[in-house]
Amino acid sequence: MTAAGSTALDACAVPLVHPDKVAIARSAAPSLAESVDLAAMFRLLGDPARTRILYALLEVGELCVCDIAAAVDITETSASQALRLLRTARVVAGRRAGRMVFYRLADSHVRMLLDLSREHAQHDAEGSA
Amino acid sequence: MTAAGSTALDACAVPLVHPDKVAIARSAAPSLAESVDLAAMFRLLGDPARTRILYALLEVGELCVCDIAAAVDITETSASQALRLLRTARVVAGRRAGRMVFYRLADSHVRMLLDLSREHAQHDAEGSA
């Protein structure tokens, strides 16, 4: 990571097996910044509590913090903390109603992602059964 | 979390705002075990190095370890480590050819997931620009 100057372009120094493919991958794959963003988003989904919150919201559309906590069996503090992270990343959106805040999934991309993932997981579980 | 016995069913002790919705969410959302699996899979994608590896494979189909390392600018050790995790979770599959091992994405679900995610990330980036 120190990148003293000979990181990317001097890769030719070590002969690659398929330089053409590597070149394609390097140019077409997400940039470092983009992949960091993508990874950050995936990591956000990579916690059971947050995952369950998202699927709960996927099912019922909208819930306040205390209901979310009850639905996924976590403390309200944990729920609030999780929702904070999800909200910052714009995975969920909050709507204030009196002293309560109702959360919902931010957009349809997230919904599709959750649907697809669950489908994959179930498909996968069958295969390993 | 100590769950002395009054965690799940006694939730009624604290009046919920929308008990009906909570009940639906509790029954329809992934079970604890399933959500742990889902989270584990997301967490696996939640590392920039692994993310980049997956997108590189998405682009060129198949690569050996040293080419992967070159394509995403990480050491071969890191690549091998990352691939081990991805392989154990059956996100990628390895094929031995001589002393080299070629890796590829395991199934089409993963490909769709990656495509959808990148689309979402780009859409998101536009919005915040």
Next chain:
DNA sequence: GGGACATCTGCACATCTGTGCATATGTTGC
């Protein structure tokens, strides 16, 4: 068999991450 190469694994370390408690913020109704 022996050496060279590609990949894998085990171990130790710095870092990050989730959790729980206590406390702060903001809102309602009086």
Next chain:
DNA sequence: GCAACATATGCACAGATGTGCAGATGTCCC
């Protein structure tokens, strides 16, 4: 303004995670 409630935040700690180095495994070529 004050008390009660819903939610948010700051801090400290235990546990998980990525990284690098050294060594092990397995494969090819002679």
